[in-house]
Amino acid sequence: MESGLSSLLSVSIDFETSHLFFPTIIHWIMAGLFVLILVTKVVPFLAEVKRGERTLPIVGEPMDAFRFFGTLVLIVAYFYLMAVVGNLFPYTGYGFLFVSMAFVLLMSLMYMHEWTKKAVTIVVINAVVAPGLAWFILAKLFNITLP
């Protein structure tokens, strides 16, 4: 009995495949927990959704689709263009500076609910000053690498 238990617990790990040893265990734990959650949480939840007591997250909730997807599109464009413009002026941080200005301006305008002359002026000034200041302090004073 004793030896049976210790042979059950003994483990030898092959060095060549040792990088997969721990991930495999994690996969099994994840799968087990997933099934448990599916049974104890997700199935009852879906039943409640079916009865109309609760709504599905994300798809069933009211959302400001314009601002949400607008944010995603702007961020993707921001990250992409920053690198593109940055490659035109290497080691200057201009890619960050110019693209940030456009990004801050557009995002501010998108989030603004009431467009008044005063509010738009503030947004435009902010869009020039904030990235300018960040660029100056970080890239010029502190010599931090920027795109």
Add this chain to the structure above:
Amino acid sequence: MEFLSLLDITFFLLAGFGALIGIIFGAIPGMTATMAVAVCLPLTYALGLHHGLALLLGLYVGGISGGMVPAVLLNIPGTPSSITTTFDGYPMARKGEGEKALRVSVIASVVGGLISAAVLFLFAPMLADFSIKFSYVEKFLIILLALSVIASLSSSMLVGIFSGVIGIWLSLIGDYSISDGGNGKTRLMFDFMEPYLFEGFSLLPVLIGIFGISTILLEAEKGVKSDLSNERIKFGKGGGFSLSIFKGRLTNLVRSSFIGTFVGMLPGVGGSAASVLAYTQEKNLSRDSSEMGKGAPQGLVASESANNALTGGALIPLLSLGIPGDSTTAVLIGAFTLQGIQVGPLFIPENSETWYIMMTALVFANIVMFFLMFYAIKHIAKVVMVPKHILYPIIVMMCVVGAYAINYGIMFDVWTLLIFGILGYLIQKIGLEVAPLIIGFILGSQAEVYFVKSLESFGTLSIFFTKSPIAIVLWLLILASVVFSIVMGLKSRARHSQEFTTDRSASRLDKKELS
């Protein structure tokens, strides 16, 4: 006292500046101390180790404290940890005692902060000294304990553990590093990803994405409403405050500070657990709690001293074991690594100067926070009114700088921001927990090394039980946290059937505290 020669005027200016920025972040609803640290990280790249620490600790202390401002004036907790401050602070503000309420809170905060700093100073070296003898087996069990504690305090233990395991899985992406004794092969990815992900995701872009970008996405989804503009800030006439308010409240002050410190030590537990616990204790134990919830200073004292006491508490496991106590210290761990500090049992004995400097920064930040908030609170409170459409683009911009500069200009780190921003958004939407996931991510690769190396040298799983008496104690603690979670689950289910509504608000609270 050699470390005194390392302190210069810049050091104190940075700690003070950090506290100010932290307070501003904390005061803006929806922004937390975690975000303040994450967004200001790029500033520390150019600073040396000690100056960087001063700034970071200032941000941490300020960020936690700032949350009281909107809690008192607008009934909106600026950070999750100031939720109980709203219970008594807002009724006081409505009675025209806003400034008095804030001043009581500020004093409670600074006392809580200093008491926890003292506990940190005494306790962290002891714990480090003790844990220095730990082998890989005990270290693995400590990580297991950290994860089980944090999961047991999640709204559902199952979900908490699952989130933690996802975090571990994410941390395993990349190579099994040769420097850790691995074979240097990559796993959990396709070949085309290898150029980007050979070393896995960098910690800081992951954290900045989850705490910065996903918050923006969650707000964008709600339409970035500025519902504050119609609110009138009610300050009152300033008078009415005197130190005599604290007469007979010292027990409360000290008790709440210790509760905060202790809760802070538990990994992954946010500030609202600390302040809720301190608040309910005051309610149960004080002679006269009838006024609590209607504008009693004693409620403010309990809440604010506890949530500021978190700061010192959360640093104890971070500095002595390398395990972050909450999400803000999780970001700090990244910032420390960046400065070349490996936190863990060896940190304090090997870097005693840095350790004293950290303590100085922590105490000084608390003092600066006190003076700023006590005397300049009226002006600081105005930042609550800064419109979000100005603020959010700037935050995204700072997140980008933080991520890009971290490894000296790698564009993939910026994309990591987006990947984890979206992931963080989805996680919070479908009800998984962010805090266990982050702790799992931070500790996952270490857990692997400790686990695999233990097995390689001993060749049997039984070593995790028989290695030393400490291993047995750790297993008992793990068991205790599981039992605690089950008991709490049963209790809340019983309550659930009794009063559906109160329970829902409590679970909502749970969720908030961990985010």
